[in-house]
Structure formats: structure tokens, C-alpha cells
Amino acid sequence: MKMSYSELDHAALGKVGMMLQNQPDYYVMRLKAVAGDLTVRQLARIAEVAEQYGRGFVHLSTRQGVEIHYVHRDNLGKAKELLAEAGVEMGACGPRVRSIVACPGGETCRWGVIDTKEMARELDARYFKQEMPSKFKFAVTGCSSNCTKANENDIGIRGAIEPLWLEDSCTDCGLCVSFCPVGAIARKDTDEAVSYEADEDACVNCTVCSSLCPSSAWVVGRKGYTVFIGGTMGRKPRFASVLKRIVETEEEVYALVDAAVSCYREHGKKKERFGHTIDRIGLENIREEIFEKAVQHSQKP
Template sequence: MAKVDYSTLKKGGFMRQKQKNNFSLRIQVVGGHLTAENLKAIAEAAEKYGDGHVHLTSRQSVEIPFIKLDDVEAVQADLAEGGCRPGICGPRVRTITACQGDQVCPSGNVDTYDIAVKLNEKYFGRELPHKFKFGVTGCQNNCLKAEENDVGIKGALHVEWIPEKCIFCGVCEKVCREKAITIKDKIVAVDYDKCNDCGRCAKSCPTDAWDTKPGYIISFGGLFGNHISKGFSPLPLVTSEEQLFRVTDAAIGFFDEHGKSGERFKFTIDRIGEEEFIKKMEEAYYG
């Protein structure tokens, strides 16, 4: 009997179960997005090759458990016909997660799915010292919990008051959770040291008296496993996709260059030093 290459199976999304010769197959789900065709193929595969149920993971993937070793190639072929690709495990860039963003959610400031797809195309499956996770969330409500990821991307909206459009209704001041807006003597003032670029003021304004520019808040070194660490955000607001991908390239490159096998990104940053890491990120930020 040929020896089973468990490492290759794991790289292809097949994770060993406690039951001998049974595997849970992880499906690649980018940004939480599945089509009806995908869902039909997954359901049929679960019925045909599994035990009729699927598991929804904490990172928006779908897993089909109880796949038999002899059915590995057949289930891959059937899923491919339904537009599904296997996910990935091990020391690699994992599937990118995202909330619904501004295409669906009224609070969203950026198109999170579009960013997730582009990140996935650039980095998915890239070999690194350890697993590496991106998460994209659309606004400060932070439904995707960006700071839990190795690199978190949070949609932002930079605002500037337009005096000639303002009727001084006071709505912006009331909705600002950071108390960054004050209205006095027919002047609307924004304390940008307090402002978190959530955009609630602009979205609530009845006369569109705010000029808005979308952007991204980037966090690094988040971790939520055996050790828990909130990612930190040392950079100013990222204002373009080009700038965003310069920064993500630099972060991946830093980990690839300095990381040790089995070491998560946060601990690489700690070992090399935050000062050195921030210097590299600032170089990428400013181009």
C-alpha cells in the first residue's frame, strides 16, 4: 500500500480527522462570498462523499467532513464543476475574510469584497514561516474584527466640513461617538485627533455638507489563538489601493525575510523590534 502524503493533502485543504482515513475538506471562500451554484455543489458533495452535513468555520470557510481517502480526487473534480476550489492549511497565506462592505451595508466605507479578491489573487497560498491571515472590515463597527488578523484592513472615511451646504442642524455632533465634532457660532469644528474616520457624521447629514474620501486603517500582528494580541496601527490613514498594496507587500516581505519556521507574524515583529518594522512599513507607505 502506497504511503499517504498527509502534508500534500493538508496543503490542498484536506485535514485529517480523528477517524482513520477520514478527512475534512476545507473549501476556499473569498470574502465570505459563495454563489448558489457553489452551494449546490457543496451540498451534493457532502451528500455523496461525506455524511450529509457541512461545517461553517470561524473564518468564513465551509468544510465537508468525513471524506474518505479513496474519494479525494473524485470530490475535488465534482466541486470544481460547481466552481469551488479547495482551501488551504499549513504555513501559508490563508483565504481572505471580509464583511459585506459598502456594496450592501449602509455603514460600509469601502468595497471589502473587491479588496479581498485582490488580496487573494496576490497572496493566497504563498509559502511563509507560519500561517498568515488577512481580514477586511468595512467600517469602525469592525464586524470582521480586523485587529485579530496578522494584517487587518478597516474601511475609513476622512471627512471635511463644507460650510456653504450646512444648515447647522446639529445631527453630526449628536451622532459622533468620539465627541470629535463641536458646533459653535455657526462653525462646525472637527478635532482630528479624536476623529476615528468612521464617517457617521457624513452618512447622517441631511444636506451632504461633508466632503468625504475613503481610506484604509491597517493593523499588524493580530493574534487570537493560544496567545491573544490585538494588532497595532502605526501608520496614518492609507488613501489609495496602490498605497494599500505597497504596505501589504512590505508586511508579507518582512515576515518572509525575518520570520522563523513556526513563528507567527506578531512574534517576528517582537523579536526584530517594532521600531524596525514600523520603519519598513513607513517606507512602503510613503513610497
């Protein structure tokens, strides 16, 4: 399929992941990868297309995607077709939901608390390429190590646990006080007994204590997802705010995400990132509205 020049509407091309380069007539083809995963077959096809229609190299984006640069406008259709045959879809540009990034998560990582890839695929199915007031980025990360930087995204989901101390298992070795990365664990020594406590506010909900305690006295009390909203880097950086510290079910995560997206669509000005909408309206107001909407959402049959 050869595109005629009149068909080349840049906004329309942007919608399907093709961006005009500095060089007239040449385009970047941004490809989609969910959670940064591509099969070797897809990679082989991408290499073929980059060789044939690009300049024999690919660019790896900061959002775990692959871009083919220097594709002439006359070849965009053919290149897209070849990629599609191997199941490689185009990415997103402009004011819409971008590729969902995720770390490898609990499937392969010893620190991973949640199945990040499964959640990334679900978010992709629900929101990818949908129109928004501005660009919109999702990230899913398996634990507090935060490898995919949940708090730099418009919506970030991070695996989280709440540790629980079991008196009967504890041998009072004291190691937890030393290895807690944020110094949240304290040893309390009274005349009657020794106990260990994790300060809820200081705790970052990682799994270091529950994984490393030599006598398994620190265990996972509650496990779930921390949901962040309103993170962005770029020209006006803003770290995300915590919407809810521990969400215990996937259903509730999706209800909250849906509610947050709907709030942003309602209040967000054109080209205003979610975080800046939150700052304009007030975090507490937005949180309240999101929680209200999420409840209505979960009450739907």
C-alpha cells in the same frame, strides 16, 4: 482517482486543505471561499459531495468557508475532482496564506466605504496559499464597524474616511456632537462664530457624521484604507497595530501589503505569528522598514 495509502502525506494534504480528523482514515475537506461568496451552483455541488462522500452535513468555519467532514481517504480524490468541476477550490491549512475574508462592503452596505470584495479577490490572486513563517490571515472590512475584524488578522484593511466640516452648509443643529459614536466632534462657540471640529486622534474614521448630518455640512474630506498589521487571536492574542491610518490609493495599499509580507518573511521565525515578530523586533522598526520597502516597490518600473 483513488489515492494509495503511501501517497497520503499529511503535510502534503494539509497544503491542499485536507486535514486528518480524530477518526482514523477520515478527513476534513476545507473549501475556499473568497469574501465568503459562493454561487448557488457551487453550493449545490458542495451539498452533493457532502451527501455522497461526507455525512450529509457541512461545517461553516469562522473564516467564511465551508468544510466537508468525514470524507474517507479513499474518496478524497474523487470528491476534490467533483468540487473542482463546479469551480470549488480547496482552502488552505498550515503555514500559509488562508482564505481572504471580507464583509459585503460598499457594493451593498450603506456604511461601506470601499469595494471589499474586489480587494479580497485581488489579495486572493496575489497571496492565497503562499508559504509563510506561520499561518497568515487577511481580512478586508468596509468601514469602522469592522464587521470582519480587520484588527484580529495578520493584515487587515478597513475602509476609512476623514470628515470635513463645511461652515456654509452648517445649520448649527448640534446633532453631530450627539451622534458621533466616539464623541470626537466638539462645538466651538466664540463671539464671532460657531464652528464644529472633529478631533483627529479620537476620530475612528467612520462615516456616521458624513452620512447623517441633516444639512450635509459634514462631508467626506479624504477617503481610503486603514492598513493594520500583526493582529492575531488564538493562544497569544494581539490586536493589530495601525500601519497607516489613511492610504488613499489601492496601489499604495498593495505596495504596503507587499512590503509587510516581505518583512515578515525576512524576520519571522517558524511558527511565529506576524504580530509576535513585530513585538520582538519593535513596531517602529518594522513600520519604518515596511515604508522603506513600499517606496522601493512603487519605484519599480
